[in-house]
Amino acid sequence: MPEAKGMWDGLMDFSFRVYATPRMLKFLYALHLLVGLVAAVAWVAVAFQQSPVQGLLALLAALGGYFIWVLYCRVILEVLAAVFRMVEAIAPDRSGSQQQ
Numbered sequence: 001m002p003e004a005k006g007m008w009d010g011l012m013d014f015s016f017r018v019y020a021t022p023r024m025l026k027f028l029y030a031l032h033l034l035v036g037l038v039a040a041v042a043w044v045a046v047a048f049q050q051s052p053v054q055g056l057l058a059l060l061a062a063l064g065g066y067f068i069w070v071l072y073c074r075v076i077l078e079v080l081a082a083v084f085r086m087v088e089a090i091a092p093d094r095s096g097s098q099q100q
Helices: 007-011 021-050 052-090
Strands: none
Touching: 021 052
16 A cells, blocks of 8 residues: 555545555644643643642642653554554555555
């Protein structure tokens, strides 16, 4: 299967002959980092409204948790990218040989 020329081209391929995911990895990584950051900031803000000590503890926990979140997202997306690279290396190119 060939890779899509653009993210939107891959998303609009209803025959599923092109991989859209490899083009979306950067977008997915940025989206997950942003969601994690928003969640951490919201958690710290709510904790500071309760009490300053609870807010400082939440800030420390949020820093550690966000670091773990970044590592987790990076590893998962690298595994996904490796799977797609393996598929491209192992599977024969069937883009022109089979038309349905």
